[in-house]
Amino acid sequence: MAVTDEAIEKIKAMIVSGELSPGDRLPPEKELSERLGLSRNSMREAVKALEVIRVLDVRRGDGTYVTSLEPHLLLEAVSFVADMHDDDSLLEIFAVRRMLESQATGLAATLGTDEAVAALETELASLDADVTIDDLVDHDIRFHREIVQMAGNTYLASLIESLSGQTVRARVWRGLTEQGAVERTLSEHRAIADAIAQRDPNLATSLATAHIAGVERWLRQAATA
Incomplete structure (x- = not known):
């Protein structure tokens, strides 16, 4: 040594x-x-x-x-590394986010308080039919952040936060270019929120996995188009 x-x-x-x-x-x-x-x-x-x-x-x-x-301090190095990514490694960041956030969503269904579940439903209800892409992305960030915080693990929340921040550009890009992306995102969010409200961790985990994997799939297709 x-x-x-x-x-x-x-x-x-x-x-x-x-x-x-x-x-x-x-x-x-x-x-x-x-x-x-x-x-x-x-x-x-x-x-x-x-x-x-x-x-x-x-x-x-x-x-x-x-x-x-505190976790957010100790995980700043992870955020720095993620900041240095190129477009090829963005898919790897999404993959890590999918693995971590899907499990956090399952934990949210088990550990989330009634107040936190109600706040999540309020977040969904705050959007109207004329939502813009910027509004959608802001909602997407808040929605996923609230779910991860419900899992009750500050280190996990900080790690996912550092990774999630690197995917914002791709989420905006998808919203602008993919037909039906807004409606699909909101529909998937509602399904995830319902699974959490029903205290069904298996369903919540599966839905979150499919939700993030959908963005990965679109990004992979867009990168090779």
């Missing part, structure tokens, strides 16, 4: 063990390097690496702190 990797592992162990908690300030560099038996250079490189992935927050002139360690 490289010395810097060893330093990263030792700092991580301090956090995992509870010796360092979210918001805690790390001991001074000299003290920490001596305690862990590592050089100050390797400690410095480890801190830089952990700052990049938002585990540590280096405040110039103040010190180095453990961040809140």
Whole structure:
């Protein structure tokens, strides 16, 4: 193991063990390097690496702190990688989203509160017959976000959010170019919401899988046209 990797592992162990908690300030560099038996250079490189992935927050002139360690912070690196995708890899992003979000939808049918189910139905009822593509995409983002949040797993929600943001352009593109896309999307959303309201996780999972797979299928055909 490289010395810097060893330093990263030792700092991580301090956090995992509870010796360092979210918001805690790390001991001074000299003290920490001596305690862990590592050089100050390797400690410095480890801190830089952990700052990049938002585990540590280096405040110039103040010190180095453990961040809140909230999921949206820790998963920013995933969002960065997704931002760098090209059109060929977009299908892979959709595939990952399909696998994760379909399971989250099943969990929503099991764990979602009555209030959350009612909010989902209100979201669907907020659209009228003259919905624009922009309105549809905004609704689509809210609809799927509410369902994922119903699953009650903040890490899963943050991961899906980071992936979902990369698919907005394709969703707009489909809405503009595919005949009947608006009506089909709303119909599929209503079916998913009904399955969640009926507390049927198997049906909800299947419908969500088919819903996202439909966009994948269209994207694959559009890319080869």
